[in-house]
Amino acid sequence: MQVSVLFSGGKDSSLSAILLEPFFEIELVTCSFSLLPVGEVASEAAETLGFPHRVIRPDISILEKAYDIIMQDGFPKNAINFIHKSVIEHLASDENTSFIADGIRRDDRVPLLEHSQIRSIEDRFGVHYVCPLKGFGRAAVNELVKEHLVIEEGLSENVLKADYETELRELIKQRNGSEKVRDIFPTHVQSHIIERKKAIMN
Amino acid sequence: MQVSVLFSGGKDSSLSAILLEPFFEIELVTCSFSLLPVGEVASEAAETLGFPHRVIRPDISILEKAYDIIMQDGFPKNAINFIHKSVIEHLASDENTSFIADGIRRDDRVPLLEHSQIRSIEDRFGVHYVCPLKGFGRAAVNELVKEHLVIEEGLSENVLKADYETELRELIKQRNGSEKVRDIFPTHVQSHIIERKKAIMN
Numbered sequence: 001m002q003v004s005v006l007f008s009g010g011k012d013s014s015l016s017a018i019l020l021e022p023f024f025e026i027e028l029v030t031c032s033f034s035l036l037p038v039g040e041v042a043s044e045a046a047e048t049l050g051f052p053h054r055v056i057r058p059d060i061s062i063l064e065k066a067y068d069i070i071m072q073d074g075f076p077k078n079a080i081n082f083i084h085k086s087v088i089e090h091l092a093s094d095e096n097t098s099f100i101a102d103g104i105r106r107d108d109r110v111p112l113l114e115h116s117q118i119r120s121i122e123d124r125f126g127v128h129y130v131c132p133l134k135g136f137g138r139a140a141v142n143e144l145v146k147e148h149l150v151i152e153e154g155l156s157e158n159v160l161k162a163d164y165e166t167e168l169r170e171l172i173k174q175r176n177g178s179e180k181v182r183d184i185f186p187t188h189v190q191s192h193i194i195e196r197k198k199a200i201m202n
Numbered sequence: 203m204q205v206s207v208l209f210s211g212g213k214d215s216s217l218s219a220i221l222l223e224p225f226f227e228i229e230l231v232t233c234s235f236s237l238l239p240v241g242e243v244a245s246e247a248a249e250t251l252g253f254p255h256r257v258i259r260p261d262i263s264i265l266e267k268a269y270d271i272i273m274q275d276g277f278p279k280n281a282i283n284f285i286h287k288s289v290i291e292h293l294a295s296d297e298n299t300s301f302i303a304d305g306i307r308r309d310d311r312v313p314l315l316e317h318s319q320i321r322s323i324e325d326r327f328g329v330h331y332v333c334p335l336k337g338f339g340r341a342a343v344n345e346l347v348k349e350h351l352v353i354e355e356g357l358s359e360n361v362l363k364a365d366y367e368t369e370l371r372e373l374i375k376q377r378n379g380s381e382k383v384r385d386i387f388p389t390h391v392q393s394h395i396i397e398r399k400k401a402i403m404n
Contacts, residue, residue, distance in 0.1 A: 001345065022224045023346065099342070106317075106336070115308075118339070128342035134308070135333025137324065140301070143203065144225065 003099035008163040009045035012103030042162035084111035092125035150195035205301035210365040211247035214305030244364035286313035294327035352397035
């Protein structure tokens with residue numbers, strides 16, 4: 001069975017792929033709207049992990065709509081969730097996709113699909129959407145990351161990561177300036193993987 | 203790292219152990235209040251899977267209190283959740299326990315700990331509580347079960363399983379008769395593992 005793991009180059013999506021590796025054929029998938037070289041950043045991280053990787057480029061109208069949402073709201077949650085849902089639907093509509101995974105943890109609030117949205121996607125597209133870390137808290141994830149990955153952590157404005165936020169920030173910066181980006185996005189710690197520590201035990 | 207996987211002999215707890223096996227030292231743990239030989243049933247299933255197994259025997263007062271709850275409510279949910287929480291606390295209070303896992307799926311409603319209960323247990327006892335199947339829907343679980351296990355399915359009154367329900371049903375039967383058990387518990391399909399299909403690929 002093959003699984004397409006949504007991949008940002010960060011610790012959660014990397015660990016998700018590692019946890020699924022003994023049971024699935026792994027493919028890492030990164031979304032880019034081609035505003036920044038996030039596909040290349042993710043591709044390098046994927047090579048470090050030793051997994052095949054591809055970049056999908058959904059229609060720019062998704063990012064445009066997310067821009068409208070975030071400018072209206074003044075905070076990122078709904079815009080990021082909109083991109084997340086749209087990207088999963090884009091991936092699910094590919095007839096070769098059967099399992100889609102992402103790195104959501106137990107305590108994550110954004111991006112997050114509601115149960116009804118998950119069931120709707122699974123039913124409409126005939127796919128399975130799975131979140132290997134959904135039953136793991138932050139501390140448990142950190143224990144596993146420590147065993148399997150070397151990571152670099154930094155503030156979100158300084159680490160170029162292949163997540164939905166990166167290109168949305170860039171679009172706002174281009175249109176409204178850096179000040180507006182800082183107004184809207186709370187600064188938070190991002191991780192980027194540097195090295196995979198060891199192969200799986202068994 | 204060692205993980206204690208709560209084990210009923212059914213497909214969900216079996217699959218949870220299999221998913222964690224490449225990353226943890228697995229120990230299967232079954233709770234029994236010694237009303238029925240559920241420990242022995244689970245022990246045989248554990249041997250089939252090839253994992254070490256032990257039976258814990260928390261104080262019978264837990265089952266007594268669950269009996270009071272269910273007789274008051276007339277339905278099983280709160281009583282089963284009470285046993286579940288008490289058993290996890292019993293296990294977490296053992297200083298050798300660091301990770302506790304159970305086989306809750308995405309769509310399971312009983313037994314279920316609330317987020318605040320999970321955080322309280324993790325903080326008070328210094329353990330990690332993880333649910334490897336929490337991010338998997340029923341259909342995705344079934345795909346994985348098909349790859350890794352041969353199971354037998356039957357109605358809950360006919361399959362002797364080592365779950366919390368089994369001994370609670372027995373206590374009600376002893377005190378109030380079989381008719382009362384049928385009044386309170388909806389009949390549902392239970393699984394019991396028969397065979398492990400293959401070793402892990404890697």
